[in-house]
Amino acid sequence: MTPETIQRRLAAIFATDIVGFSRLMGADEEATLARLKALRAEVIDPAIAAHQGRIFKTTGDGLLAEFTSVVAAVQCAAKIQIEMATRGAADPPERRIVLRIGINLGDIIIEGDDVYGDGVNIAARLESICETGGVAISASAYEQVRDKITYRCVDRGAHTVKNIARPVHVYALDLSGPGSAAAAPGRLSLPKRPTAWRRTYVAVALLLIAAVAGTYFAAPETVRRLRSTVVALLTGKPAGTADVRAAIAVLPFANQSGGDKRDYFSDGITEDIINALGRFSGVMVIARNAVQEYKNRNATREEISRELGVRYIVQGSVREADGKLRVAVELSDAASGTLLWSERYDGEGKQVFEIQDRIVKNIVGTLAVKLTRLEQKRVFAKPTESLQAYDLVLRARALISRSERGANREAREMLEQALKLAPKYAEAYVHLAAAELQRAGFGWTENPEASLERGESLARQALALEEPGANARAHALLSRVYSSTGQFDRALVEADSAIQQNVSDAFAYALRGEALLWLGRLDESIAASEAAHRFDPRIGPDSTFSLAMALYAAKRYREALATADSGLAQAPEYSYLHAVRAAALGQLGNTEEARKAADQVRRFDPFFRVEAFGTRFVDAALKTRAQEGLRKAGL
Numbered sequence: 001m002t003p004e005t006i007q008r009r010l011a012a013i014f015a016t017d018i019v020g021f022s023r024l025m026g027a028d029e030e031a032t033l034a035r036l037k038a039l040r041a042e043v044i045d046p047a048i049a050a051h052q053g054r055i056f057k058t059t060g061d062g063l064l065a066e067f068t069s070v071v072a073a074v075q076c077a078a079k080i081q082i083e084m085a086t087r088g089a090a091d092p093p094e095r096r097i098v099l100r101i102g103i104n105l106g107d108i109i110i111e112g113d114d115v116y117g118d119g120v121n122i123a124a125r126l127e128s129i130c131e132t133g134g135v136a137i138s139a140s141a142y143e144q145v146r147d148k149i150t151y152r153c154v155d156r157g158a159h160t161v162k163n164i165a166r167p168v169h170v171y172a173l174d175l176s177g178p179g180s181a182a183a184a185p186g187r188l189s190l191p192k193r194p195t196a197w198r199r200t201y202v203a204v205a206l207l208l209i210a211a212v213a214g215t216y217f218a219a220p221e222t223v224r225r226l227r228s229t230v231v232a233l234l235t236g237k238p239a240g241t242a243d244v245r246a247a248i249a250v251l252p253f254a255n256q257s258g259g260d261k262r263d264y265f266s267d268g269i270t271e272d273i274i275n276a277l278g279r280f281s282g283v284m285v286i287a288r289n290a291v292q293e294y295k296n297r298n299a300t301r302e303e304i305s306r307e308l309g310v311r312y313i314v315q316g317s318v319r320e321a322d323g324k325l326r327v328a329v330e331l332s333d334a335a336s337g338t339l340l341w342s343e344r345y346d347g348e349g350k351q352v353f354e355i356q357d358r359i360v361k362n363i364v365g366t367l368a369v370k371l372t373r374l375e376q377k378r379v380f381a382k383p384t385e386s387l388q389a390y391d392l393v394l395r396a397r398a399l400i401s402r403s404e405r406g407a408n409r410e411a412r413e414m415l416e417q418a419l420k421l422a423p424k425y426a427e428a429y430v431h432l433a434a435a436e437l438q439r440a441g442f443g444w445t446e447n448p449e450a451s452l453e454r455g456e457s458l459a460r461q462a463l464a465l466e467e468p469g470a471n472a473r474a475h476a477l478l479s480r481v482y483s484s485t486g487q488f489d490r491a492l493v494e495a496d497s498a499i500q501q502n503v504s505d506a507f508a509y510a511l512r513g514e515a516l517l518w519l520g521r522l523d524e525s526i527a528a529s530e531a532a533h534r535f536d537p538r539i540g541p542d543s544t545f546s547l548a549m550a551l552y553a554a555k556r557y558r559e560a561l562a563t564a565d566s567g568l569a570q571a572p573e574y575s576y577l578h579a580v581r582a583a584a585l586g587q588l589g590n591t592e593e594a595r596k597a598a599d600q601v602r603r604f605d606p607f608f609r610v611e612a613f614g615t616r617f618v619d620a621a622l623k624t625r626a627q628e629g630l631r632k633a634g635l
Contacts, residue, residue: 583629
């Protein structure tokens with residue numbers, strides 16, 4: 001083509017494809033093609049045409065279209081994703097067709113009916129890094145729509161993408177705004193999240209401010225007003241601010257001490273740094289449970305950033321031998337690929353706490369996080385003088401995380417030994433309390449009530465020692481005790497106290513969500529459970545059940561169904577998630593699928609009784625609603 005014949009113009013390019021298309025085709029080729037054709041004919045193509053778009057290229061599982069208006073392209077994408085989520089909510093997860101959509105405003109080259117150029121390439125790259133079920137737009141597109149659409153755009157930072165010379169700045173469309181009744185469109189944080197965010201970036205920020213304010217300087221009425229603002233945001237009122245705190249993932253430090261038997265030590269130091277950073281109100285720290293999978297996985301910083309929804313990543317290594325300790329650590333900006341700070345620390349083994357404090361100080365200093373005096377006091381406090389007791393606590397923590405009866409017994413013995421060496425070591429009391437609650441929860445004792453009582457006593461002993469690092473988990477454990485015994489008001493008080501101590505504590509948010517669920521404060525429960533999933537995207541099924549149940553009780557049946565499906569993908573034998581799924585399908589009138597879900601409930605819990613489901617609700621009407629759906633499902 002000669003320069004004289006080259007035709008160029010500015011256009012909005014829309015790129016989309018199906019997530020996991022090869023898997024779907026491998027499972028059932030003919031059915032997948034039939035469903036894809038139906039979606040093209042009934043949803044995708046009509047929406048593009050209605051918004052004056054033109055499809056100029058198709059592939060087996062995707063297409064490219066051009067629009068003369070960026071606003072029209074974005075509105076089209078939102079309509080398609082919401083409709084796709086609504087249609088797919090009742091489908092089994094393995095059969096669900098889900099799209100990613102990328103939109104870019106750029107200069108394009110026209111050749112006949114085809115379109116070329118970086119404007120097209122960038123749209124395709126945006127689609128490839130978009131969250132499942134979401135819409136990603138470039139900075140150039142964002143500038144055109146920022147004040148013209150009803151959906152909020154969340155800044156996801158700059159990303160380096162294949163075959164594009166400069167980093168591409170990405171914005172994610174929050175599809176939980178007006179017009180969205182569907183489950184899980186436009187997830188803003190992570191693939192694999194169980195629900196849509198529904199303005200949660202704003203809500204979580206205010207909730208955390210409320211928690212911190214309640215501890216340091218605000219009157220209770222101020223805290224109540226802030227929390228009510230969170231509820232207002234989640235129920236549809238306009239958001240006025242966004243969470244601007246630094247989001248950080250501390251990856252498991254590499255064990256260079258020789259042999260897997262020393263993993264507990266490097267893992268323990270990692271967890272201590274996570275917990276210390278979590279006590280700063282100016283940062284958001286992803287939970288240890290969520291980062292553990294990267295211990296044995298070779299993932300790029302960009303992948304980790306995208307999957308965990310963080311900008312900053314901390315990595316390091318630990319070597320301990322002959323009483324000497326070496327810790328190497330680095331902090332990087334995953335969005336730009338820039339190494340912000342790195343350092344190596346050498347010292348005696350007994351200096352482990354000092355080294356941890358220096359690492360935390362350097363991280364928050366590099367990120368320019370402002371600290372209150374109380375925060376400095378809370379974080380930089382030495383927990384014990386006994387390195388041997390500390391080592392026993394780290395070993396015990398690793399054993400408890402295995403959730404095995406023998407490991408639990410061994411952990412309790414180690415913690416008892418640690419307390420003999422250091423009788424005022426609060427962390428030892430906390431983890432011994434956790435071990436007692438674990439054995440009660442799993443039925444590893446003939447007297448679970450006695451284990452609950454001992455757990456409560458040990459947690460209170462930890463609090464009496466006033467060691468800042470242990471306080472958050474002690475309050476959270478007390479919340480677990482009170483929730484287990486039906487004292488939901490007390491459970492809520494303790495969960496709030498835990499959040500005031502550690503504003504990134506996923507466990508505490510999950511407990512808050514559980515207590516609020518049974519108290520019938522559904523919007524607040526949903527906000528707390530979604531916060532728990534933000535801090536720990538791989539949190540256990542108990543929290544997912546709380547979220548699904550709250551959505552169901554609030555009559556948001558499609559969202560409850562999608563949340564239950566997401567939880568079952570991780571814990572397929574969790575009978576109460578199957579029960580929520582059956583109840584939601586029953587309420588939606590999907591009789592056939594509801595009965596299949598009911599069969600799954602019976603399969604995994606042959607003694608399941610409808611009369612016992614939802615009986616923890618304080619409000620009898622919510623209990624009736626819970627059981628009503630199950631009966632419609634045939635249980």
